[in-house]
Amino acid sequence: MNTDSIFSSLDISHYIYLSSVLFCIGLFGVLTRRNAIVLLMCIELMLNAVNLLFVAFSSYMGDSAGQLFVFFIMVVAAAEAAVGLAIIVMIYRNVRSTDVGLFDKLKG
């Protein structure tokens, strides 16, 4: 596949639409799911939508700053997943469930 043809034959608006759709699918998942682990996965999906948009803009403009931002987003996502999963495992030991509706111990 000739990568050069992408930039001439494809407008960047298509990548904008694609990553908007991906972001909204992730938002739909965050709003509907109750399992805490699936919620983290939906957040990863939203982060990846933003990453795709960053890479698209960076490549179309010929500026490497966007791709470095994606690199740092991946760093933060990895740290977030590790700490988030550790918290979920710890809560599971106490509550015996990953249903976010049951995590109401802080409620007054």
Next chain:
Amino acid sequence: MLSALIFGLPIGFLVFSFITILCALYVVTNDNPVFSVLALILTFFSISAHYVMLNAQFLAVVNLIVYAGAIMVLFLFVLMLLNLSKENEPKVKYGWHFAAVFAAGMLLIILAASLHKSSEQIMRNPAQDIGMVKSLGKVLFTDYLVPFELSGILFLAAMVGAVLLGKRDKNNETEARDSSNNPS
């Protein structure tokens, strides 16, 4: 309008976009969390294909290694450790789904309407080699050296935090074992 949007696009973009969106929909609608993880891995593979088409080869490989390789294996291990499957998936009322579709659709309309003009404003000078390790590394270790070192500290803090959170509390454990051994 939709046909004008779709026809005439490169076949690689079309195929990988469909795979991406279908797998993402499968992730959020499926009841079994293990299948959700597998579909999310497929989504990351197709996003990596998009990166290759966009001349971001380094990020494509890093996306595969970090996301599909490390993070999703972590998710899969936690799912297996907690023994979660379709049976203990919490049920959601149907009204929530309509509200969520409405909210996500509104956000989609707003995003598309506010971003679709930006294609006229950006300058198009795609360079061939900005996605390679050589040029990205040069920028990373000169202009972005401080954020790079800070992300190392962030990783160290996250690692210590994850180990500390995952460690079993000694007192609770002995109490639980005592109470299970002596039912009196």
